[in-house]
Amino acid sequence: MKSENYMELxxxxxxxxxxxxxxxxxxxxxxxxxxxxxxxxxxxxxSEAVTNCIVHAYPDELGEIVLKARILPDSxxxxxxxxxxxxxxxxxKARTPMFTTGGADRSGMGFTIMESFMTEFRLxxxxxxxxxxxxxxxxxxxxxKK
Amino acid sequence: xxxxxxxxxxxxxxxxxxxxxxxxxxxxxxAISEKIDLYLPLRCILDFRDVRFMDxxxxxxxxxxxxxxxxxxxxxxxxxxxxxxxxxLRAAGxxxxxxxKEECPQ
Numbered sequence: 001m002k003s004e005n006y007m008e009l010x011x012x013x014x015x016x017x018x019x020x021x022x023x024x025x026x027x028x029x030x031x032x033x034x035x036x037x038x039x040x041x042x043x044x045x046x047s048e049a050v051t052n053c054i055v056h057a058y059p060d061e062l063g064e065i066v067l068k069a070r071i072l073p074d075s076x077x078x079x080x081x082x083x084x085x086x087x088x089x090x091x092x093k094a095r096t097p098m099f100t101t102g103g104a105d106r107s108g109m110g111f112t113i114m115e116s117f118m119t120e121f122r123l124x125x126x127x128x129x130x131x132x133x134x135x136x137x138x139x140x141x142x143x144x145k146k
Numbered sequence: 147x148x149x150x151x152x153x154x155x156x157x158x159x160x161x162x163x164x165x166x167x168x169x170x171x172x173x174x175x176x177a178i179s180e181k182i183d184l185y186l187p188l189r190c191i192l193d194f195r196d197v198r199f200m201d202x203x204x205x206x207x208x209x210x211x212x213x214x215x216x217x218x219x220x221x222x223x224x225x226x227x228x229x230x231x232x233x234x235l236r237a238a239g240x241x242x243x244x245x246x247k248e249e250c251p252q
Contacts, residue, residue: 015169022199040199040230047201051168098238105172107205109238116237 003070003078005031010066013058013083015051017065022046025069025079032075032139041117042077042137048110049081049133055102057085057131075139076119082132088125095123148196149174151181158187163196166231171203175210182211188220191247195226204231205238212244223247 007028011017022043029042046067053065063085070078088094095115100108115121120136148163160178164170182190190211197204208224215222225247227235235241 015167018167018169018201019165037229037233040233043199044201044230044234047167047199051201051203055168104210105168105175105203105206107202107209107238109202109205109234113202113234113237117233 003072005071006069008066008068010064012062013054013065013085014062015054018047018050018054021050021065021067025067028069029077029139032071032077033142034139035142038137038139042079045114045117045135045137046079046081048114049079049135052110052133053081053083053085053131055106056088057083059086072136075141077137077139079135079137080132081135082130084130087127087129087131088123089127091123091125149177153185153187156185156187157189157191158182158185159191159193161193161196163198165199166197166204166207167199167201168203171207175207178207178211179214182214182218186218187215188218189223190215190220191223191225193226194224194228194231197228197231200231200234202234202238204234205240208235208240208244221245 009024025046026039026043063083066082068080072078093099095111097112098108100106114135118135118137122134125131151158151160158181160181212222223245
């Protein structure tokens with residue numbers, strides 16, 4: 001689909017980049033004039049996806065995370081977050097609410113939140129090759145806009 | 147991570163602030179646990195008034211604190227939760243396992 005605007009970021013899997021990634025996507029999304037609620041949902045979903053890369057894709061080393069965002073027609077924000085880390089063995093299990101391999105520090109709610117806070121959510125992963133999260137969020141146009 | 151707390155009659159109030167994510171969650175859990183171990187409160191209140199953003203790492207912080215309070219047979223209460231953190235907490239059903247006071251979704 002033809003995009004009206006796009007951006008791409010590459011950064012190492014350092015936890016300090018969680019805040020950077022969600023803030024960058026929020027700034028990019030601002031041109032769609034989202035509500036605070038919509039922006040909150042998008043930032044939360046991005047934070048979950050990037051955290052997964054840091055905690056699960058590259059547990060013992062620093063790796064590269066690629067984040068792409070596009071504006072599609074009809075005010076749709078399209079986000080792809082990709083790593084080349086160790087991948088997910090059992091996708092169904094990983095998506096189960098409260099399931100985590102991350103220990104007591106993690107809640108196991110990441111995929112559940114991405115899925116429920118975004119309009120579309122797709123997860124592809126291959127063990128040893130990496131994981132890609134593809135999410136879309138339609139921004140509702142409000143009164144006063146064309 | 148910023149965290150301030152005060153104790154009154156075995157009630158510990160911890161005011162969380164800023165953005166709660168995986169980057170700061172462990173430090174935050176440990177800081178809260180330290181306060182609990184120090185004051186052995188009967189009731190712990192986590193105040194979210196100044197939390198600007200929270201992802202699911204905040205759920206783990208709440209669950210961790212809840213477990214600490216359960217072992218002390220004390221209560222945990224959450225208060226002043228802004229809309230964004232509240233939505234994240236609700237996604238995990240936190241309102242069913244802890245008491246929430248003065249929530250303030252916009």
